[in-house]
Every structure is written in structure tokens, then in C-alpha cells.
Amino acid sequence: MLRKFGFIMILVILAVCLLSGGCITEDKDVPTLKELIKISRTDDYGKDILEKIREKTKENKNVKDNEVPEGEGKGTEDTIKVDLYFVKSDKSGLEIEERYIERREGIARLTVGELIKGPEDPGFINIFPPGSRLLDINVKPDGVCIVDLSSEVAGVRNSREEKLMVYALVNTLAQFPTIDQVAIRVEGKKVDTVAGYVKWPEAITPDYNM
Known part of the structure; x- marks a missing residue:
């Protein structure tokens, strides 16, 4: 029993070493990783546990090897296609990118x-004024999505731009099945106009004719 306990302690240390990439020590009285492996190989009980540790280490290595580095292309399991409504360059309406x-x-x-970041297609323009930011977003169980925007969104220059900006946002969010309407806040406050040109209901429905 005592011998069995001793092997368990040795193999616990061995497991930590293998899973963490190795053990480094300058103390000559402490068994090295190779010595621990040698000890475990001399006993059938130790052999069984050592084999399990090796299998687990191999699994961890395979997972790490299959990780995709940040910034590199990912497969369809890691990405999702979304429709972004951007303004045509002549401001005649909205188009999907x-x-x-x-x-x-x-x-x-x-x-x-x-x-808000803007289009990649040069045929579209970013209707959100520079500095515009999303402060918060919250989807309610009734299908209303509350969107809190920074005060920079009030920088649009006329009613046409305000409508295009609001419906670009609303139409984009309405593609999700849990969102039916969008309620806009500016700096955390309820507003009936975003930029002072158009009066809006508290919850706005999408308009795909824009």
C-alpha cells in the first residue's frame, strides 16, 4: 500500500511535468524527469498510469496543434455571414454588403x-459620422433591441442622412430572428430624434425600401 502511494505521488509529479512541458530544477536531490520515468517503468502499476499520462499528453498536443492563430483565416465553423446595410455612394438608398x-x-x-466601421466595397459609403460608437446593446424577450449610441451620431447633416443611418442600423439588426424592432438611445437617454431632423417612434421597424 505504501509503495502504491509512493508511485501515485511520483506519477502526479510526472503528469505535471509532461503536461506543462517539462520540469526544471537545480536541486540534485530531486529526481529528474528521466529518473521518474525510469522508476515508473519498473512496476506494472506504474506502467499503466504512465501510459494514461502519455495518451492525455498526446491529446493536449493535438488540440494545441490544431488551434488557428489569431488573425488567420478560419473555417465556416468559426465564422458567420451577416448582411450589413450600407448607403450607396449617391445616397439613393441602402444596399447589402x-x-x-x-x-x-x-x-x-x-x-x-x-x-459602424464602414463598408469594404468602394461603391458604398459610411453614413455614420466619424467617432460614432456603440455604447451598449440589449435584446429584449419581446423582440425589441435597445441600441445605445454615442453622441457623434447626431452629426449627420440632413433628414435624408438621418433616415439612411437609422435604417442601415435597424435593417441590419432585423436580420436576426430574435430582433423585430430597434429602440435607439443616445448616450443612454431615450430620444425621439437622433439628429434633430426626423421624429422616430420608440421602437423602429425595418424598412427594406430605403
Whole structure:
């Protein structure tokens, strides 16, 4: 029993060493990793545990080897296609630009972030004034998505630009099945106009004719 306990302690140390990439010590009285392996090989009980440790170490290595470095292309399991509504260069209306973004929790927040960032297609323009930011977003059980924007969004210059900006946001968010309407806040406050040109209801429905 005592011998068995001793092997367990040795193999616990061995497991830590293998899973962490190795053990380094300058104390000559402490057994080295090679010595621990040698000890474990002399006993059947130790051999069984050592084999399990090796299998676990191999699994961990395979997972690490298959990780995709940040910033490199990912497969469809890691991305999702979203439709971003951008303004045509002549401001005659909205058009969809498809974009692949990271698939993770908070997809609506990521999507609005991409919308505010602007289009990749040179045929579209970014209707959000410079400095515009998403402060918060919250999807309610009744299908209303509350979007809190920074005060820079009030920088649009006329009613046409305000309508295009608001519907670019609303139409983009309404693509998600849990969102039917969008309620806009500016700096955390309820508003009936975003830039002073258009009166808006508390919850805005999408308009795909824009």
C-alpha cells in the first residue's frame, strides 16, 4: 500500500511535468524527469498510469496543434455571414454588403461594430459620422433591441442622412430572428430624434425600401 502511494505521488509529479512541458530544477536531490520515468517503468502499476499520462499528453498536443492563430483565416465553423446595410455612394438608398465575422456570443454587438466601421466595397459609403460608437446593446424577450449610441451620431447633416443611418442600423439588426424592432438611445437617454431632423417612434421597424 505504501509503495502504491509512493508511485501515485511520483506519477502526479510526472503528469505535471509532461503536461506543462517539462520540469526544471537545480536541486540534485530531486529526481529528474528521466529518473521518474525510469522508476515508473519498473512496476506494472506504474506502467499503466504512465501510459494514461502519455495518451492525455498526446491529446493536449493535438488540440494545441490544431488551434488557428489569431488573425488567420478560419473555417465556416468559426465564422458567420451577416448582411450589413450600407448607403450607396449617391445616397439613393441602402444596399447589402455580405461579411463574415467571428461566430461567438454577442453576434448582434459584433455586427453593429462592423456596420459602424464602414463598408469594404468602394461603391458604398459610411453614413455614420466619424467617432460614432456603440455604447451598449440589449435584446429584449419581446423582440425589441435597445441600441445605445454615442453622441457623434447626431452629426449627420440632413433628414435624408438621418433616415439612411437609422435604417442601415435597424435593417441590419432585423436580420436576426430574435430582433423585430430597434429602440435607439443616445448616450443612454431615450430620444425621439437622433439628429434633430426626423421624429422616430420608440421602437423602429425595418424598412427594406430605403
